[in-house]
Amino acid sequence: MAVNGIQQSLPFTAQFKESLLKIPEGENIQACLQCACCSGVCPFGFAMDFPPGRMIAWMRAGILDEMLKSDSVWMCVSCYACTEVCPKDIPITLALMTRAKEEALLAGNVPAELQSALEFSQQYGNPLGESSRKRAAWSEELDFEIPIIRKAKRPVDILWFVGDYASYHPRSKNVTIAFATLLNKLGIDFGILGPDEFSDGDSQRLAGERGLFEMLAEKNAKVISRCEFTEIITTDPHAYNAFKNEYPQLGFDFPVRHYTEFLVEHLDEITPLFKENGKAKVAYHDPCYLGRVNKIYDAPRQLIEAIPGLELIEMAHNKSTSLCCGGGGGGMWLDGFRWEKSESRLSEWRVKEAVAVNADILAVACPYEPPRFEDAAKAITGAEKLQVKDVVELIVDAIGN
Amino acid sequence: MTEIVVIARLVPDLVEELEIATSGTALDLAWLRLIINEFDNHAIEQAIILKERSGATVTIISPEAEGVEDMLFTTAAKGADKLIKLTGVGEEKPTNLSMAQTLAEIIKEINPDLVLTGVQAHDDFTGDLAPQLADLLDMPYVGYISGISLGDGKATAYKEYPGGILAEMEIALPAVLGIQSSEEPPRYVAISKVRQMMNTASIEDRDAGVLETDSGVVIDRMYLPEVADRAEMLEGDEEEVASKLIAILQDLGLL
Numbered sequence: 001m002a003v004n005g006i007q008q009s010l011p012f013t014a015q016f017k018e019s020l021l022k023i024p025e026g027e028n029i030q031a032c033l034q035c036a037c038c039s040g041v042c043p044f045g046f047a048m049d050f051p052p053g054r055m056i057a058w059m060r061a062g063i064l065d066e067m068l069k070s071d072s073v074w075m076c077v078s079c080y081a082c083t084e085v086c087p088k089d090i091p092i093t094l095a096l097m098t099r100a101k102e103e104a105l106l107a108g109n110v111p112a113e114l115q116s117a118l119e120f121s122q123q124y125g126n127p128l129g130e131s132s133r134k135r136a137a138w139s140e141e142l143d144f145e146i147p148i149i150r151k152a153k154r155p156v157d158i159l160w161f162v163g164d165y166a167s168y169h170p171r172s173k174n175v176t177i178a179f180a181t182l183l184n185k186l187g188i189d190f191g192i193l194g195p196d197e198f199s200d201g202d203s204q205r206l207a208g209e210r211g212l213f214e215m216l217a218e219k220n221a222k223v224i225s226r227c228e229f230t231e232i233i234t235t236d237p238h239a240y241n242a243f244k245n246e247y248p249q250l251g252f253d254f255p256v257r258h259y260t261e262f263l264v265e266h267l268d269e270i271t272p273l274f275k276e277n278g279k280a281k282v283a284y285h286d287p288c289y290l291g292r293v294n295k296i297y298d299a300p301r302q303l304i305e306a307i308p309g310l311e312l313i314e315m316a317h318n319k320s321t322s323l324c325c326g327g328g329g330g331g332m333w334l335d336g337f338r339w340e341k342s343e344s345r346l347s348e349w350r351v352k353e354a355v356a357v358n359a360d361i362l363a364v365a366c367p368y369e370p371p372r373f374e375d376a377a378k379a380i381t382g383a384e385k386l387q388v389k390d391v392v393e394l395i396v397d398a399i400g401n
Numbered sequence: 402m403t404e405i406v407v408i409a410r411l412v413p414d415l416v417e418e419l420e421i422a423t424s425g426t427a428l429d430l431a432w433l434r435l436i437i438n439e440f441d442n443h444a445i446e447q448a449i450i451l452k453e454r455s456g457a458t459v460t461i462i463s464p465e466a467e468g469v470e471d472m473l474f475t476t477a478a479k480g481a482d483k484l485i486k487l488t489g490v491g492e493e494k495p496t497n498l499s500m501a502q503t504l505a506e507i508i509k510e511i512n513p514d515l516v517l518t519g520v521q522a523h524d525d526f527t528g529d530l531a532p533q534l535a536d537l538l539d540m541p542y543v544g545y546i547s548g549i550s551l552g553d554g555k556a557t558a559y560k561e562y563p564g565g566i567l568a569e570m571e572i573a574l575p576a577v578l579g580i581q582s583s584e585e586p587p588r589y590v591a592i593s594k595v596r597q598m599m600n601t602a603s604i605e606d607r608d609a610g611v612l613e614t615d616s617g618v619v620i621d622r623m624y625l626p627e628v629a630d631r632a633e634m635l636e637g638d639e640e641e642v643a644s645k646l647i648a649i650l651q652d653l654g655l656l
């Protein structure tokens with residue numbers, strides 16, 4: 001099942017091209033117009049030796065071997081901005097950029113920061129290098145207990161796939177706690193996998209480690225197939241994307257929804273719980289894997305608009321043109337590398353956009369984002385008062401105790 | 402062809418919280434997870450670097466433990482040629498001398514030019530596996546090595562001393578070297594390559610024979626470091642804290 005590297009006996013470029021053509025819609029690459037829309041819209045295009053358009057040009061010329069030695073591909077945050085604008089529907093992110101990373105990785109060209117995240121994912125089932133036994137330790141802060149499905153030995157309605165950063169990151173954990181509190185308040189029957197949960201592997205896949213992704217997917221599928229539940233809900237758009245689009249290709253088909261879709265359905269029960277909430281302008285940041293990749297633009301906005309006192313405003317880049325926070329495609333593990341190459345941070349760019357529209361709150365819906373944007377806000381003049389909140393935190397804040 | 406043997410051991414992973422067994426003199430092994438000894442990982446990397454540079458056959462020998470097959474296949478994916486697992490090693494840790502005796506028998510059959518292993522392991526009290534091995538094999542030993550180049554019948558090894566002094570020494574081969582760090586950090590190998598090795602590479606099992614576990618050292622008590630409040634917390638606003646800190650540094654003669 002594992003994807004093998006390109007056999008070195010044949011010229012790399014020819015083999016690489018052939019492997020792309022085998023990917024669904026990969027043959028569209030032959031129709032590339034060389035319009036360079038992709039390279040232009042790419043947030044890190046300026047820092048790449050081989051932005052997507054040029055990669056295709058060099059591939060056509062049969063001289064793409066150069067790319068393997070360059071560290072250009074590690075600037076790609078897998079944000080789908082290029083795929084979104086390509087007039088020829090070329091699967092640039094899914095096929096071209098991801099395959100390029102896979103080849104770079106097989107050739108041993110891996111930035112050191114990324115290497116340790118991949119090793120940790122292999123050893124501990126999470127890229128942070130935390131003990132897998134402590135995966136549910138965040139729940140100890142709650143005043144009620146969350147059933148761990150294997151131990152509870154009973155069917156649950158909702159299998160909540162918590163995810164890596166939501167389980168371990170000290171800032172993202174607050175969002176997790178908020179979501180647990182809300183589910184509990186709504187009387188939802190839910191459970192988690194706890195220490196049996198592994199990383200969803202999607203970001204590792206996008207960082208070129210397909211074999212690791214498959215290994216993690218198999219482990220999760222094995223655990224989940226032993227549980228009885230109606231559907232999977234997750235706060236993590238990367239986990240959502242893995243379950244929705246990637247696991248089925250490996251034969252693991254589980255119904256999944258992002259928590260924003262799930263909560264919209266429960267708005268009638270949530271609305272009566274809201275209290276007086278003050279006034280604030282909220283700019284919503286579309287996470288790439290919720291918005292552009294999976295086209296969920298409305299659910300999070302509907303939730304924000306339902307909260308009393310909050311005014312939803314839009315930043316310059318929004319919905320399908322949203323700007324990546326910089327954490328995708330292995331970006332969570334390449335911050336140092338990317339800063340060295342580009343001397344810029346996408347999260348700071350985004351925070352400037354929030355400041356430009358006078359937002360009081362930058363709302364997000366992905367566990368990668370609160371820490372990234374909060375750090376960025378510390379560095380941006382004018383962002384001193386900007387609050388970064390996940391949509392579920394806004395809801396729980398407005399409900400109060 | 403140059404023959405290189407690397408001894409690679411699995412050790413308790415310190416990511417997990419350590420627990421003391423009810424006996425009070427040992428770790429509770431039930432919760433322990435094992436991981437490759439970091440220094441041995443560097444020894445493997447150094448062997449692969451030498452192989453890539455001037456050609457060599459690399460044999461990895463590991464005492465059996467949970468997860469040792471995966472570890473061995475990973476070394477094969479990196480470029481190791483032969484994998485040997487020592488079987489019949491019990492839960493209780495054998496003494497280094499006894500382990501060295503067993504290893505020496507196998508290593509003699511291979512007749513290597515170079516034997517590498519990590520200079521220490523964090524579950525090892527005495528750190529004398531490599532010197533014991535050198536003695537039994539009648540080879541010279543140098544420890545704390547952080548780089549090797551091979552010449553004709555000799556090796557040049559680099560060893561760091563405190564104070565930024567780097568020694569370059571010539572060693573007659575065959576020799577045993579204790580590795581502190583490899584020239585390049587240990588590489589990453591894609592899981593797909595490791596999985597390939599699981600299907601194609603093979604591990605040779607060798608019986609460890611009778612291993613001595615009584616080192617003559619008696620552990621009276623094993624305990625976790627006790628919390629003590631020796632730290633001085635500086636109180637006050639930024640200005641106050643800064644001036645107190647400066648006063649302390651001046652007292653210590655650092656400013």
Ligand code: SF4
Nearest residue numbers: 032033035036038086
């Ligand atoms: S946007 Fe599409 S058609 Fe245009 S250069 Fe990029 S890949 Fe080619």
Ligand code: SF4
Nearest residue numbers: 042076077079080082
């Ligand atoms: S996915 Fe995003 S970062 Fe990667 S090439 Fe496309 S636009 Fe650039």
